Amino acid sequence: MKTPTFAALALACLLVAGTAAARPASVTDPRxxxxxxxxxxxxxxxxxxSGFTELRQSRNRWEAERGNWVVNLAEYLRKQASSKLPEGQQMAVTITDIKRAGDYEPWHGSRMDEVRFMRDIYPPRISLQFTLTDAQGRVIDQGERKLVDNAYLYGNTRLSDTDPLRYEKRLLDDWLRRELRDDPATAGL
Known part of the structure; x- marks a missing residue:
């Protein structure tokens, strides 16, 4: 019987490290x-x-915390707000709570554990705080908003849109459209 060579041991270590890195990310990971x-x-x-309604009230917490959907929503918010802000204005946003559209219904059996059911009783909700400042750093507007779209299933989402965050992104788009009007003179007022 041969003893393992250094190359075989190194390959085994790489495979184990690759497997650990390949596991799904968790939004509650302290890192x-x-x-x-x-x-x-x-x-x-x-x-x-871990304090978001999405996780606290989830019927499948393990599935609800998988992935990096919070980062994806934050990146989307930054991109959309940046394109709508008048020159010189800045915005700081703190997302305080998220409840994604749909929910898990465990009573359908273990084969449906990972399925998020979209029903009108599970609308998307996002709570946030924001501060809008001008080029000199003076506060133009600030506040707290509790966003909800009770008619999210009846909006103009394309049938081909498979983005799992499409309803939350549309909710953010609607808020930005209201908050940052197209007229730079009235933005934030």
Whole structure:
């Protein structure tokens, strides 16, 4: 019987390390970021997702915390807000709570554990705080908003749209459209 060579041991270590890195990310991982890197006119941070309604009231917490959907929503918010802000204005947003559209219904059996059912009783909700400042750093507007779309299933979402965050992104788009009007003279007023 041969003893394992150094190359075989190194390959085995790489496979084990690759498998550990390949596991699904968790939004509640203590090492996960709680803010986007500072860049551009929009800064986005968020509270600990383990306190979000999405996880606290989930019927499948393990599935609800999988992935990096909080970061994806924060990046989307930054991109959309940056494109709508008038020149010189800046925005700081703190996401305080998220309840994603749909929910898990465990009574359908173990084969449906990972299925998020979209029903009108499970609308998307996002709570956030924001501060909008002008080029000199003076506060133009600030506040707290509790966003909800009770008619999310009846909106103009394309049937071909398979983005799992499409309803939450549409909710953010609607808020930005209201908050940052197209007329730069009235933005934030």
């Amino acid at each position: 996960a970021p709680r803010a986007l890197a500072e860049e551009g006119p929009v800064q986005v941070q968020w509270n600990d997702p």
